[in-house]
Every structure is written in C-alpha cells, then in structure tokens.
Amino acid sequence: MRLSELTGCLPFYEIKGPESDPEILKVCHHHQDVEPGSLFTAIKGEKSDGRFYIDKAIEKGAAAVLSDTEYDLSVPLIIVRQPRHALAYIANHFYDYPSFDLNVIGVTGTNGKTTVTHMVQSILESQGLKTGIIGTLYMKQGDRVMKAENTTPDSLLLQQTLSDFRAEGVQAAVLEASSHGLAQGRMYGCDVDIAIFTNLTQDHLDYHETMEHYKWSKTLLFSQLGHAHMKNLPKFAVLNHDDPFSGEIAAATSAHIITYGLTPEADIYAENIIQYKESTSFTLCTPYGKADIQLKLAGLFNVYNALAAAAAGFVKRIPIEFIVKGLENLTGVPGRFEIVKHDGSFTVIVDYAHTPDSLQNILQAANKMNPEKLTVIVGCGGDRDRAKRPVMARIACQFADHAIFTSDNPRSEDPKKILRDMEKGVHGQQYTSIEDRRAAIRYAINNASAGEIIIIAGKGHEKYQIIKNEKIPFDDKSVAESFLNKSQLENGVDLPN
Template sequence: MMKNNISNIVINIQTLFDRAGLSLPFSVDPQLEITGIADNSRSVAQGNIFVAIRGTNTDSHQYIGDAVARGAALIIAETAPSDTTVPVILFDDTRSILGKIAHAWYDNPTRGMIVVGVTGTNGKTTSVHLLESVLKTAGYNTGVIGTIEYRFANEHIKADNTTPGAIALAKLFGQMKEAGVNAVAMEVSSHAIDQKRIDGIAFDACLFTNLTQDHLDYHGTMKTYADAKYQLFSRLLPQAQKIGKITSAVFNIDDETGCDFFKKYPGEKSSFAIDNPLAKLRPSAIEANANGMRFDITSLPIHIETFLVGRFNIYNILGVIEVALRLGISLEVIAQGIHNQKTVHGRFEPVPTNLPFTVLVDYSHTPDALQRALENARVLTQGKLIVVFGCGGDRDKTKRPIMGHIAAALADSVIITNDNPRTEPPESIAEAIREGVQQVRPDMEDACTVIDRRAAIAKAIELAHVGDIVLIAGKGHEDYQIIGTVIHPFDDRLVAAEYLKAREEAEVSH
C-alpha cells in the first residue's frame, strides 16, 4: 500500500531504500510499512523509522528503547542496541542517511527542480533574493530557503534556522514540489553542511560568496570552518552528478578562501571578482550613489542597474549573474531580474524618514560584515557616521574586540549596546567590545555604552544631524531579542521608526 499525498504517506521499506539508493539487508522484510521518519524519540509515532544520531551534546542512540516503546518499526543506527524487538540497520554515518531517506520519503523532489545553494559568511541572503528575482523574471515558479524566511507560492514560514533540519528540509521541498515550484534558491549554512542536513538535495549550482571570521564557537578554527563550506562543492555536487544533473560551482576569487576553492575544485566551475584579473566576470564603469548603482561587465554585453548599494552588493550581483548564466538564463532577463530586486529586509535597509539624515539597519554581525557596512556608509555620508551595535552572547567571543576596533576606526561615533546577550552578562560583552574601541580611541571620546538597545537607538537618532548616517548593526531583519533564555519582541526597524517619528513631531512643534 502506498499513499502519496504529502500529509499522509505510507511506504514500504524496499521502495524507500530504492528511492534513496540504499541496499536493504536481507534480514529486513521488504514489505515492512513505514509511516514516517523521526530523529527525536519523543516525536516517534507508530510505524516510524527512528534514526539515531550522535549529536554535539547528546547521542540519541541512548533513546532507541524509548523510540521502540513509542512504536518505531525500524531503527537506523551506527551501533547495535543491546536489546530491541524491531529490525535494526547499521550505517557508518546516520546523519547522511537521514537526509537521503528523508528526501526519498517525499520522492526526491529536488531531482525535478532547479536548486541553487549559496554559502559563505556574508552575502547569502542578498544573493538568494537576487537569484529569486532573476528566476522569477525567467518564468520559474520559485521557492526560497534562508535566514529571513522559507517562501513559496503563497506560503511565508518564519525561519528558525538559516537551513532547516534534514527532515523539515525534505518536507519543505516536498511541499514546494506539490505547490508547483520548479526552482529554489537556498542559503546553506556551515552548520547545515557539517551536520549533513542538506544530504539528499540534488543541487544544480552552488555559489561561494566569501569566508571571514564567524561561528568559531562551533568550528573552532577558520580552517575547520572553511573545510565545512567546501563540502558543499566537494561532496554535495558530486551526489547530484550521480543522479544525472549537470552541475556548476561559482566562486568569488577576490576572497582568499574562494580562490583556494576555485583552484582545487575539479568539476565544472567559474569565477567572479572586482579586483582579480583572472576572474571570468569583473565589473567596469561603476557608478554609485545613495539610490543605487550601475555598471557593466568586462566580458559580457550586459548593463546592470540596481537599487542596491555598496561594493559588497557588486560581489553579490556578480555571483548571481554567473549562476544564472550557468542555468541558461539570458543576459536581458538577468539584468531585468537584478533591477527588479528593490531592497532586502535588514540588509543596509533605510528606515523611512523626513528628517535630513539617514538611518540604515543592517545584519552585519561579523567583523568583515561590519567593516563592509561602515565602509559603504562612509562613502554615502555627507556628515558624520554613527554606529550602534553589540555582539551576541554564548557565541564567538574573539570577534568582540575586533568589531570594537573596526567600529572605532571607521565611524565618527560608536554606541555599544546589547545584541542577543542570551545567558551572558551584557556588561561583560560590552566590555570586550570596548577593549577594541580603546585601541583606537583610548579617551573614549564619541564612544559610549548604552546597554539597553532601545535607548541606544534613541541616543543615536538624537545625535544625528543634517547629512549624517546612523548605522544600526547586528540584528537586521530579526524581530526579537534574546535576553537570558527569554525571547522578547524587538525590531530595530520599528524602534528606529518610532524615535524618528517622535523627533519629526518634536521638530514640527518647535
């Protein structure tokens, strides 16, 4: 018996393993009916497969007994349990197997659609939004998976993670296929690659934006971080090739890691850069102001006009152009698709105001991203540059003084504040940032700490004058703040708009 609708699937184990490209042991009844897949024993239902995973903090092999008690019909594990009443299939790497059988459960939806994966420290979200716009302009029914949301047809699902877990991700692709989606642009985080959440996805193209310091609390070293990113190209693209897809890899070779990846990747590949003369795509005749940019491509008869601003967005656009070319999209459609993308939420996003200065909200929460945002804001400002930012708690502590140093070196005024402190004391995070500030400004003139983020934003807007730019950095699109273990509503854009309106009204009344 097989029921194929998304919400109510029952598949025999032989069919599932055939779809996943796995061999079923003779000891397992090929007609065994499976009703679902779970990697958490508490979510196991009658007839499910339970996949035991060795995690960072817990090993779910210890919960096999609980999964069986809840009705698991089959166990997939790396080591055999001491005693169980249901069949057990052993694999060396159950993380990878989970992704493959999860996608097989939904009949491998990505094999019948275009899937582009974008990875890198910065630029993933903007690149994915640009890709979506180009693909839509080319006539595709698109889906997006990323930091802000998961989006397709009329569905908008708030993102819990940049890249969902393996089972949730497979289900999402299944829903997209059912809704008629035939092209998906997705952000791929280093965590998702390392944890093999994306195994089972048949990628057509993968884009590398850059690699700068981030997530060292998880990866430990920049080398380990880079190695995780490279797996998208070295491991996932060959998997797609095995099932018949023609794949491409696109690299930013102004980035040192991107250049290394480009040199060692053996498959079909291409490159882009602003400075490196060896790149296939490079911009020329760049014109930019606060309202957008225009430029040409040295090797192509294409003229780009965009509402996006900043050197970092030239990189994002170049990568998208090359991916789109690899997908067979025409230059005219590519240019129009890029022009159609107005802004990206929380990415150098202006907050509307009638006051004679500019307020920008940006997600720059890494040293490199903050530096790029400040450098681009500096080019645009006619007055002073004021930055408000903090660093997340329970995350990489080494970047805090670095970001303080960058802010003090590039901004005229620095306001250190809360980001998502989580379980760390906000004052200790601010003090670490202040150490970097003091390297540049020992006397702390034009630099202060205002722990309350709302008050910090208010102070920045109060300080701003004609021609100034206020950059509120670190949280971007986020509409929450995590203090302790409690998630509080908080949106930089709304808070800034509130204080801008109050100042407008106050100035009118005077």
C-alpha cells in the same frame, strides 16, 4: 513504504528487535512529531539527545527506531554508526529524491548569502522560472512562507521542503548553504547544479574552532558537486575571483568554474561603478556582451552580490536582458542595508552585519553616502566567537564618527562582560557603551542631527533578542520606528543609567 525498502538506501546497518517489516508513513527526529507508523531517528544534537526520547516515541506509535546505540525495543531497531548521515539518505529516499527534479543553486560564504539567493531568485523568475528559496529569512515559494529555524534546514526538513516545491510545480530552488549545515551533512544527497561562493572572513569559530575547519566546511559544497560531467546536466562552481579562498575551492571541485569580480581577469565583471545614496550603477561585462544595470541597492558589496547572481544566470544560459531585469527588479532584502522610512532629516539603516568584514562593508558603504556624521550601534553575540569582539569594536570606531556598543543576543553570557571584551579593542578611543539595546537605539535617534546616518547593526531581520534561554520579542526596525514616529523627538538625551 515498507521499512525494508526505506533502509535499502543505506549501505551498512544492523537490525535488531522483532522480525517485522512495518509500513513507514512518516520520518521524524523530534519525538513530538511522532505519529503511528513513524520511523523515529534518535540523534544526539547540540542541545538535546533524541536517544532519551525513544520510549516516548514508541508510546506515540513509532513503528521503528534508528539509532547508533543498541536497545531492547518492542519495535525494529536500525543500528547505524552515523545516524545523522543515515537520516539524510533516508529522507532523500523517503521523499523520492526531489532535488534531482529541480534545478538547485546553493550559495555559501561568510557574507552575502541571503542577498545573493534573492538576486538569483529574481533573475530566474524574470525569465518565468517558478523558483523557491530556502535560507536565513524563510523557506518561501510564491505567497507561501514558512519560518526558518536555521539558515540551512536539517536534512529531513530540507528534503521535505524540496518535495513540496516539486509538488507545487517549482522548477528551481535557491538555498543558503551555511558552514554548520555543510559540516553536519544537512545537504547530503542533495543534487546541487550550481554552487556559488561569495567570500570568506572570520566567523563561527565558536563552532569550528579553527579557520581551517571553517574553510573545509565551505569547500564541501563544491567538492560534492559530483564528477560525472554528464552532457546535459553540467555542474558549475561560481567563484569570487577577488577572494583568495577561491583558489582552494577551485582545487577541490571537478565542476566547471566561472569567476566574477571587479577586474577583467574574471569571467563576469563590473566596470563604470557609480555609488549613490540608495543605489548603485555599473556595467555588467560577460563573455557574450555588456549591459548597464541600475541596482536599487547601495554598497560595493552589493555589486559583488549582483555579479555572483549574474554569473549563475549566465551559466544557466539566461539572456542578459533577463539578468538585468531580475537584478533591477529587486528593491531590497529584509534587514540587509534596509533604510527605515521616516520624515526626519537624518537616515536610519538596519543591517544584519555581525562579522568584522560585513560591518566594515556597510560602514564603508554608508560613508559613500557622504553623511554629515556616521553613527553605528553594534554588539556581539554571547556564547559565540569571543575573538571577533574587539575586532568589531575597532572597526566600528575606525569607520564611524560615533560608535555605540550595546547588547546583541547575549544568550547565557553577562552582557556587561561582552561589552568589556569589545572595549578591550578600543583603548583610548571615543565610544559609548549602553547595555540595553532599546536604550541605545533611542539614544542614537534622539541625539541625531541633520545629515547624519545611523547604522543599527547585527540583528537585521531578527524579531527577537536571546537573553538567558529566552527569546524576547525585539525588532531593530520596529524599535527604531517607535522613536522615529513620535511627534517630537527629544534632543540631547542624557545617557540612560
């Protein structure tokens, strides 16, 4: 489309440079992606500034540039005050508003987003609805899987992906809405039909700085649901009745509200909960009836996740038998309480738990499995919220028999310093610190006893470890398997130097 048509979606802008109206064939915000006929949006990011690459973009054939700064250019320059917001509007317009042709379900909260999105996808597909998923693990539709750089893609990639979904005949899209993504406006212009809130605990304070800002960002998903109340296009907010923050969300949205929880005060609730070693059973209670569910996932937190997904199915008028089928069909999510298969007499579980609340949840779930001993390997990320480090350590020592502190993604920080921050929370308690993550996993496995459960927490599905500015291949599950698959495990291995 012509530049004038593309910028028509912007309410205010100033145009400088040559008086021309070029054909725009592509929109991009990385200069490496520029091709002849592109609109290059020069945005200042956290790590780099796109404005530094305007000349390179023009050399590669950019037909126009969008920025918040005035330059003397050989191509038309669109000047806006908020280029990140403008990009969201332009991307939506360029791809012809794909979210309006899909049923979009957004999931936000500190923990559980990935599992809930997969549960919702399974429920929708159990009724034959072709569904795409966007989140921490990947962007996926059917057999087509694309790598995810962020939990919530930037606005351009999000609209492009939704457009691809639409072209492939997808009927519904389930996506994780991160606090970063919401605060940065990545979902501006995205027509969400159902918004789900899982829970809220401390996280990402390195970015948000305060819990108030973190809460505000989560609330955006619900305040932006719209106010039209169109008869055939109702909007729904699915809220965790047992989380106090749901009250604030309810006050911020005009959408229809449905709640879920563990008591009959919620609209959708569970009763007769029985937790097993690798599964959970409960009775799903809805305003339209009850049904027994055999969930192939362990932990009370997964009952909450299942209730959230069931509530989304309920407001979409999916019959309860298909909700049950969808939940029971899901056998697991990569890196979420994932049991590493082996022939030994002990259990190894990999989990993404990297917040105090999620760590406590998985340790409590593991204790429900009645282990002879519970060991947890846990670290904290560098260049991230330091306040949660001693808290994580305290939870590890409180809920596990043996806590092993190690590196997570140290990034630019000294791993020893991160361990010292953790150790400040457990003075006088028993723990083991092993800086090298591979050595920590080896030590735990080689010293495991019959009936023991080893939780490897923090990285889950991640296939790398970030040390300095380098991503080094590292997969907790594969590393554990490399030691578990040895013909004979060593016993009583000394601590590595």
